[in-house]
Amino acid sequence: MRTILLRPGAEELNYEIRGIVKKARQIEALGQTITWENIGDPIQKNNKIPTWMKEIVSELVSQDHTYGYADSKGVLETRKFLANLNNQKKGVQITADDVLFFNGLGDAIAKLYQFLIPTARIIGPSPAYSTHSSAEAAHANTAPITYKLDPDNQWLPDMEDLYNKVKYNPSIVGILIINPDNPTGMVYPKEVLEDFVRIAREFKLLLIADEIYQNITYNGILAVALSEVVGDLPAISMKGISKEFPWPGSRCGWMEFYNRGASKEFSKYVQTLENAKMIEVCSTILPQLSIPKIMSHPDYAEYRQAENFKIGQRSKLMEELLSGIPGIKFNPTQGAFYNTIVFEEIYLSPNQFLPIENKEIKALMEYWLKEENMPMDKRFVYYLLASTGICVVPVSSFCSDLRGFRVTLLE
Ligand code: PLP
Numbered sequence: 001m002r003t004i005l006l007r008p009g010a011e012e013l014n015y016e017i018r019g020i021v022k023k024a025r026q027i028e029a030l031g032q033t034i035t036w037e038n039i040g041d042p043i044q045k046n047n048k049i050p051t052w053m054k055e056i057v058s059e060l061v062s063q064d065h066t067y068g069y070a071d072s073k074g075v076l077e078t079r080k081f082l083a084n085l086n087n088q089k090k091g092v093q094i095t096a097d098d099v100l101f102f103n104g105l106g107d108a109i110a111k112l113y114q115f116l117i118p119t120a121r122i123i124g125p126s127p128a129y130s131t132h133s134s135a136e137a138a139h140a141n142t143a144p145i146t147y148k149l150d151p152d153n154q155w156l157p158d159m160e161d162l163y164n165k166v167k168y169n170p171s172i173v174g175i176l177i178i179n180p181d182n183p184t185g186m187v188y189p190k191e192v193l194e195d196f197v198r199i200a201r202e203f204k205l206l207l208i209a210d211e212i213y214q215n216i217t218y219n220g221i222l223a224v225a226l227s228e229v230v231g232d233l234p235a236i237s238m239k240g241i242s243k244e245f246p247w248p249g250s251r252c253g254w255m256e257f258y259n260r261g262a263s264k265e266f267s268k269y270v271q272t273l274e275n276a277k278m279i280e281v282c283s284t285i286l287p288q289l290s291i292p293k294i295m296s297h298p299d300y301a302e303y304r305q306a307e308n309f310k311i312g313q314r315s316k317l318m319e320e321l322l323s324g325i326p327g328i329k330f331n332p333t334q335g336a337f338y339n340t341i342v343f344e345e346i347y348l349s350p351n352q353f354l355p356i357e358n359k360e361i362k363a364l365m366e367y368w369l370k371e372e373n374m375p376m377d378k379r380f381v382y383y384l385l386a387s388t389g390i391c392v393v394p395v396s397s398f399c400s401d402l403r404g405f406r407v408t409l410l411e
Helices: 008-012 016-028 051-061 076-087 105-114 130-140 159-168 190-203 264-279 285-295 300-322 359-368 376-388
Strands: 099-102 121-126 146-150 172-178 206-210 235-240 253-258 338-343 404-408
Touching: 016 359, 016 376, 051 285, 076 099, 076 253, 076 285, 099 105, 099 264, 105 130, 105 206, 105 235, 105 253, 105 264, 121 130, 121 159, 130 172, 146 159, 159 172, 159 190, 172 190, 190 206, 300 338, 338 376, 359 376, 376 404
Parallel strands: 121 146, 121 172, 172 206, 206 235
Antiparallel strands: 099 253, 235 253, 338 404
């Protein structure tokens, strides 16, 4: 066979949220019960879908038009509905033409970077949801460029770090914000979002906000949307229903384009994304058809509030459990359903963990630990998995130099 050459950035494609699942399955097969705290999938955590939601989907399944192709951009009525939902907020106004559907936000993220030349860089947070950092690195053929989220300052972005990187690196063309954030669970105050806007304005950058957790906030916090602060700057908001309905198996997410006429470059970029969707024909139609029906159902707001309340309670419980533990950095969460715990220092010895009685599991873990250049937090996560069956994700796999782990707050 002729040699298949991969692009240099290809090895940056890494998704430890699922990588750790392979390891967990191996020890599950050896008799260990697994506590899945690695993935933000409410369905996997046994959350129940309300009957009225299932009835909406069943009703759609019974109709012939559900089986056709949609418009390449997505179902028009749904795009109108989403534009209208955005326009109820004070801020930038959009039309159905400014909404573009994808097969899940993961697909949208891949396309976001795919058509930029490798030297056009999007600076993103660190730590970051790894689909973004991996996709950005793969497109650029090199490691991602990041600004720091500071665990010593409630995981807020280090604006000086961002400012300096943008100022001295002219290849940066855009800034990515994840708000509410995965993996930190932080929700950015309005002033912080306004700082992002100021920097984008000064350096003429595209602003991109992944807002998939926009309506998952709790304990008195509400997330300010990018559309409320962006003014007349070109920007993209990325949204989806995987977490909110929750319907992760729908593979349905969308982009909203703000001020697409603001610059020729931006409008060409948006057109390219639309063309890419045309080549694919369209995205999954059933979830798109269901969005207006579910979101305008009389029980929807109450359902979401109740779910958010439960996550908020678990966030408080986590706070109680972790407060006062020496050697860790921890911030109570405000949104999404994750918490990231950082070790101040970490010296690992097997004696710190429960003894692993099962000889096969012990041998398997010793084999895992032979991986070269393994960050300390990954070793910790492997020990934890092998000795207790608790499955979490190392922070180092979220494009970060910090050491610690992310845990879900789902029941
Ligand atoms: N963006 C963020 C911040 C996420 O946490 C996730 C999933 O965990 C996604 C995007 C991907 O969502 P989807 O299921 O729509 O692909």
